[in-house]
Amino acid sequence: MDSMYDFTANALDGKPVKLEQFRGQVLLIVNTASACGYTPQYAGLEALYEKFQDKGLTVLGFPCNQFGAQEPGDEQAIGTFCTKNYGVKFPMFAKIDVNGENAHPLYKFLKSEKAGILGTEAIKWNFTKFLIDREGQPVARYGSGKEPKSLEGDIQILL
Secondary structure: OOOHHHOEEEEOOOOEEEHHHHOOOEEEEEEEOOOOOOOOHHHHHHHHHHHHHHHOEEEEEEEOOOOOOOOOOOHHHHHHHHHHHHOOOOOEEOOOEOOOOOEOHHHHHHHHHOOOHHHOOOOOOOOOEEEEOOOOOEEEEEOOOOOHHHHHHHHHHHO
């Protein structure tokens, strides 16, 4: 696969979404969870989305239950939680694995293109973030502790 546009993922409603539809946009792809210490980052992610959406930024949320079983709900519960508690309007997808043999192909691609600290590919925890340029190429990877607001400068460079 040459870019993230080559992949398809299911939306929260179960319908397949060709990521090709985001071609030409700057993307922030995040593995999320509803019961994590980093869950309040949903507010920061939504703030980024609202601030830069008109300039071409889209945030894509991919719920994952691989870290401490912190995303136990089904897709309906996830959608309700995100909307009710954080006003999330950016696209959210069905729950996926980000590590292991069942990792979603998109995440296999992202990890191979942008390794983490010390060159490790594995996602370490919820709310790892990948910044994608307008050509569909990962340009940066940020750990869970990196607050969304602190990414504004990197995002603006790509916009």
